[in-house]
Amino acid sequence: xxxxxxxxxxxxLTNDETAPGSKSERxxxxxxxxxxxxxxxxxxRLVLAKIAGELGFSVVPVxxxxxxxxxxxxxxxxxxxxxxxxxxxxxxxxYTMQTLSIIxxxxxxxxxxxxxxxxxxxARAVNEEMRQCLENFDPVRFTALNQEFHGIxxxxxxxxxxxxxxxxxxIRLATLRSSTFRFVPExxxxxxxxxxxxxxxxxxxxxxxxxxxxxxxxRSTTLDAYLAQATHPxxxxxxxxx
Amino acid sequence: xxxxxxxxxxxxLTNDETAPGSKSERxxxxxxxxxxxxxxxxxxRLVLAKIAGELGFSVVPVxxxxxxxxxxxxxxxxxxxxxxxxxxxxxxxxYTMQTLSIIxxxxxxxxxxxxxxxxxxxARAVNEEMRQCLENFDPVRFTALNQEFHGIxxxxxxxxxxxxxxxxxxIRLATLRSSTFRFVPExxxxxxxxxxxxxxxxxxxxxxxxxxxxxxxxRSTTLDAYLAQATHPxxxxxxxxx
DNA sequence: CGCTAGGATATCGTATACGATTTCGAACAA
DNA sequence: TTGTTCGAAATCGTATACGATATCCTAGCG
Numbered sequence: 001x002x003x004x005x006x007x008x009x010x011x012x013l014t015n016d017e018t019a020p021g022s023k024s025e026r027x028x029x030x031x032x033x034x035x036x037x038x039x040x041x042x043x044x045r046l047v048l049a050k051i052a053g054e055l056g057f058s059v060v061p062v063x064x065x066x067x068x069x070x071x072x073x074x075x076x077x078x079x080x081x082x083x084x085x086x087x088x089x090x091x092x093x094x095y096t097m098q099t100l101s102i103i104x105x106x107x108x109x110x111x112x113x114x115x116x117x118x119x120x121x122x123a124r125a126v127n128e129e130m131r132q133c134l135e136n137f138d139p140v141r142f143t144a145l146n147q148e149f150h151g152i153x154x155x156x157x158x159x160x161x162x163x164x165x166x167x168x169x170x171i172r173l174a175t176l177r178s179s180t181f182r183f184v185p186e187x188x189x190x191x192x193x194x195x196x197x198x199x200x201x202x203x204x205x206x207x208x209x210x211x212x213x214x215x216x217x218x219r220s221t222t223l224d225a226y227l228a229q230a231t232h233p234x235x236x237x238x239x240x241x242x
Numbered sequence: 243x244x245x246x247x248x249x250x251x252x253x254x255l256t257n258d259e260t261a262p263g264s265k266s267e268r269x270x271x272x273x274x275x276x277x278x279x280x281x282x283x284x285x286x287r288l289v290l291a292k293i294a295g296e297l298g299f300s301v302v303p304v305x306x307x308x309x310x311x312x313x314x315x316x317x318x319x320x321x322x323x324x325x326x327x328x329x330x331x332x333x334x335x336x337y338t339m340q341t342l343s344i345i346x347x348x349x350x351x352x353x354x355x356x357x358x359x360x361x362x363x364x365a366r367a368v369n370e371e372m373r374q375c376l377e378n379f380d381p382v383r384f385t386a387l388n389q390e391f392h393g394i395x396x397x398x399x400x401x402x403x404x405x406x407x408x409x410x411x412x413i414r415l416a417t418l419r420s421s422t423f424r425f426v427p428e429x430x431x432x433x434x435x436x437x438x439x440x441x442x443x444x445x446x447x448x449x450x451x452x453x454x455x456x457x458x459x460x461r462s463t464t465l466d467a468y469l470a471q472a473t474h475p476x477x478x479x480x481x482x483x484x
Numbered sequence: 485c486g487c488t489a490g491g492a493t494a495t496c497g498t499a500t501a502c503g504a505t506t507t508c509g510a511a512c513a514a
Numbered sequence: 515t516t517g518t519t520c521g522a523a524a525t526c527g528t529a530t531a532c533g534a535t536a537t538c539c540t541a542g543c544g
């Protein structure tokens with residue numbers, strides 16, 4: 001296979017973290033980053049004064065940032081009580097996954113005609129590396145590569161709204177990396193194979209419907225695997241007071 | 243047909259407007275309502291002090307509300323310059339419609355198994371009334387009923403995220419009621435017929451895929467009709483200074 | 485021992501004030 | 515006329531202050 005020469009880019013799903021804007025803006029990206037990184041785990045209480053102190057800002061921009069994150073679904077907020085990092089119980093997880101499978105399926109189908117041979121090659125390289133991760137049992141890298149792989153597939157989606165929804169879905173799922181996520185080797189194996197098949201479909205210009213169906217199914221199957229594995233995916237919220 | 247006895251409810255797409263919360267909350271719903279009503283048309287400049295004055299609040303909650311609306315895509319915002327009601331150029335419109343067709347199709351398919359005979363009857367009644375609106379040429383009522391009809395179809399969608407996305411899509415489209423929207427009688431005629439067919443599919447428990455496909459197509463066909471009709475859907479933003 | 489009342493504490497919600505930035509227009513030079 | 519500079523006005527961005535509300539703890543009562 002043609003490997004090596006294939007260029008690698010950061011990938012559409014990676015966060016900027018560059019935040020040279022207003023304090024409100026920086027608070028927004030800072031908090032968001034913490035949530036994604038997992039420093040603020042689901043259920044963590046976001047106390048205005050505390051965060052403001054940590055960032056060296058006053059409460060006003062922090063508050064604004066939090067309400068924006070609430071609108072994005074990353075934070076849940078209660079009047080006169082405060083905000084917490086949005087928790088994800090099993091039901092929530094299922095909903096999120098289902099939504100993502102629908103959106104991402106569509107995004108992939110819409111991107112497909114715009115993916116050229118070079119991109120296909122890139123995706124193949126990534127998928128190959130994923131296979132190697134399986135042999136070396138490196139779930140962390142596997143997950144990262146999986147993200148990159150799918151990123152390649154839908155980053156050409158011409159509809160920015162859909163792209164945005166996909167990104168949000170991935171971010172939402174990223175917040176439970178540590179809690180619900182379990183690595184399922186058998187499923188991962190299948191996953192790599194399905195990726196190959198999907199690339200085949202795209203390469204051979206299969207019709208949009210087929211691609212969409214396949215991509216969607218790929219997602220929801222992964223979901224089933226994870227759900228089956230997770231014995232009792234923590235219902236309770238953890239208190240955020242360290 | 244069994245009419246009359248069928249109960250009528252406000253419908254899932256109608257706005258609450260009840261806002262007994264904090265000022266930040268009330269500012270949020272107030273501004274949102276104005277945007278949906280069309281009082282604040284796309285391009286309208288949302289000046290903090292002015293809106294604060296109108297509502298009798300200070301600027302802080304207003305600003306917060308605006309940033310939340312930005313996160314929802316109803317308002318576009320530029321640092322140190324201000325916020326305007328999000329405009330929708332033809333491209334944007336197309337993107338929004340495409341996204342909505344995908345989401346709404348899925349929502350309808352997911353709802354279908356949960357819709358009972360009573361609801362079907364309700365939907366039939368609404369559709370019948372739509373047909374009458376065509377005869378009397380009442381586009382306004384027709385549009386309202388169309389909203390109610392689709393509301394019945396997907397309001398049972400068990401996935402709240404999807405439901406939420408559908409709602410947002412409708413709201414986004416509502417903001418251009420006055421600008422891009424043109425009523426296309428021929429298409430409206432077809433629309434009513436497709437509604438009947440869709441109800442048939444649901445009633446006969448057609449498989450999810452068929453329903454989804456049909457619902458999606460129904461949407462995107464409407465889109466095509468509107469786009470074909472709109473001669474030159476205003477590219478320019480109107481200045482907000484009255 | 486369990487429950488309720490009441491106050492202390494933590495935290496939120498928003499008004500006000502003021503510095504920072506952009507925008508707009510007028511005066512002036514080419 | 516056209517372009518440029520400079521200053522005033524408009525508007526945004528955020529710190530601070532303080533009232534409002536919820537939560538927690540303690541003491542007292544049954």
